[in-house]
Amino acid sequence: MSMLPDLLLVMLVLGAALWTVAARDRRSSVIGFIALGLLLALVWMRLYAVDVALTEAAVGGGATGLLLLRACARLDSIDAGKPSAGRTLQLLIGFCCAAMGVGIAAAALGGPDLPPTLAPAVAANIDAVGLGNPVTVVLLAYRAIDTLLEKIVLIAALVGVWSLAPDDVWGGPPASLKLAKASEPLTFLAQILPPVGFVIGVYLIWNGADEPGGTFQGGTVLAAMWLLVMLAGLAEPPETRRALLQYLVVFGPAVFLISGFSGFWLAEGFLSYPTGFAKTMIVALEVALALSIAVIVAMMLAGPSARTPR
Amino acid sequence: MTMFWDAMTIVFVSTGVFFFLAGTVGLLRFPDTLTRLHALTKADTLGFGLIAIGLLPQSADVRVGLKLLVIWLILQFAGACSGQLIAQFEHRSRHSS
Amino acid sequence: MSDVTTLYGLCASGLIAIGIYGFSLQSEPLRRIISFNLIGTGVFLLFGVAARRAAAAGFLADPVPHAMVITGIVVAFAATALTVALILRLAELNTDPEENIQPEARDEKSA
Numbered sequence: 001m002s003m004l005p006d007l008l009l010v011m012l013v014l015g016a017a018l019w020t021v022a023a024r025d026r027r028s029s030v031i032g033f034i035a036l037g038l039l040l041a042l043v044w045m046r047l048y049a050v051d052v053a054l055t056e057a058a059v060g061g062g063a064t065g066l067l068l069l070r071a072c073a074r075l076d077s078i079d080a081g082k083p084s085a086g087r088t089l090q091l092l093i094g095f096c097c098a099a100m101g102v103g104i105a106a107a108a109l110g111g112p113d114l115p116p117t118l119a120p121a122v123a124a125n126i127d128a129v130g131l132g133n134p135v136t137v138v139l140l141a142y143r144a145i146d147t148l149l150e151k152i153v154l155i156a157a158l159v160g161v162w163s164l165a166p167d168d169v170w171g172g173p174p175a176s177l178k179l180a181k182a183s184e185p186l187t188f189l190a191q192i193l194p195p196v197g198f199v200i201g202v203y204l205i206w207n208g209a210d211e212p213g214g215t216f217q218g219g220t221v222l223a224a225m226w227l228l229v230m231l232a233g234l235a236e237p238p239e240t241r242r243a244l245l246q247y248l249v250v251f252g253p254a255v256f257l258i259s260g261f262s263g264f265w266l267a268e269g270f271l272s273y274p275t276g277f278a279k280t281m282i283v284a285l286e287v288a289l290a291l292s293i294a295v296i297v298a299m300m301l302a303g304p305s306a307r308t309p310r
Numbered sequence: 311m312t313m314f315w316d317a318m319t320i321v322f323v324s325t326g327v328f329f330f331l332a333g334t335v336g337l338l339r340f341p342d343t344l345t346r347l348h349a350l351t352k353a354d355t356l357g358f359g360l361i362a363i364g365l366l367p368q369s370a371d372v373r374v375g376l377k378l379l380v381i382w383l384i385l386q387f388a389g390a391c392s393g394q395l396i397a398q399f400e401h402r403s404r405h406s407s
Numbered sequence: 408m409s410d411v412t413t414l415y416g417l418c419a420s421g422l423i424a425i426g427i428y429g430f431s432l433q434s435e436p437l438r439r440i441i442s443f444n445l446i447g448t449g450v451f452l453l454f455g456v457a458a459r460r461a462a463a464a465g466f467l468a469d470p471v472p473h474a475m476v477i478t479g480i481v482v483a484f485a486a487t488a489l490t491v492a493l494i495l496r497l498a499e500l501n502t503d504p505e506e507n508i509q510p511e512a513r514d515e516k517s518a
Binding site: 003006007010013014017018020021026029030033036037040043044046047048049051052055056059060063064067068071072074075089090093094097098100101102104105108109116117118119120122123134135137138139142143146147150153154156157158160161164214216297300301303304 | 410411412413414415416417418419420421422423424425426427428429431432433435437438440441442444445448451452453455456457458459461462463466467468469470471473474475476477478480481482484485486487488489491492493494495496498
């Protein structure tokens, strides 16, 4: 009986996934994917991974959803769907995929009764860092190199997106996010929500040290607020050649790198923190990183330059 | 006293769930976007408000209670605005075609 | 408790299978990206199941896989953003070379 909510949730998740794949038009598929992202946030809650749930809701449902919806709107006029494969082929591939799924399930669930775990190692060293949230400890202390590389990937992806701009508009602002027709409720929302959202974003970043939350979740909320203001047409996306924007993009990762190298003479080595200052440094790093993440995510969603620079 | 608060939670949350259910039935049964929106926004706003009230006595301290209230206010606001946006989109697409 | 993780393990495998099906059968690039993301979420969920099973030392789940999944979600988002930008640019180039010069004009037309 206690499994019933989980069973329902799993059926909803799989139903949303099937809908995403089988939906007739592109837009329905994207909406299915957004719903799936929100349902997965609930699944992560059930697996006691609150930090992941927040990330999935912010990124899987929110940012990726907005990205895909905008892509839909811009693709609509461009290409129509092509005919798909024949029924026999569909059945054959479906059968193969089902077999693959069964194999993955068997491999993943048939493991040893006592699976390997690093939780005791984290628990033993968490006090040395001084933070209350084990996930943040892993992200910014023990596996800081992963987090650093993740930021580099973000910058590389943004450079990739920007480099897709046609030559004649290089350095100009991205296409306006403004709707074709002004919408009063949206303008109202964009005027009232950002201060509140800003506080929530900062709260998530600050809270990430001891409670679920963190840089990426908070940064995405900040990005969402900026995007909302741009969608309502209250602000235009900045020119990509602007120095301030580019400094903001690299600010967080640069601070991260500098603090990493400073570990060589302040602490034991690369990316390690001096004893007693770990918490202070991590919180400062998180603030810097969140600022850059907010700018990177917002600019990625805004897309490459599309208008000639002034 | 705890029993009284627990009973209050049960009553308010169940009533809230009932309104959510009613809203969902409306969403599935009503014929077009505007009526569906009507069912969904009205019933869900009420349902969510009731659930928030029901959860208040369960909050550990005043801070948690205040957070619940803030979540309620934000959801109220977001729900009202998105309802308006969907209605506006529907209105415009009807009048343009 | 292991029953619940088994259930979510099955759910994760289902997501991967559905994702691979969509990825191999769909012809529209955007929908293939969505399917690829489905595969990704399935794999992340397997990490979550493993983390929950490895609960120890007073934690309800192993925090190390959680941190890896968060990094993974972020990287998946970055990759999705880049591929979507590529698709949009490709579609623009394929439709009408003239409109490339004024993407603004195309925006107004489609709006």
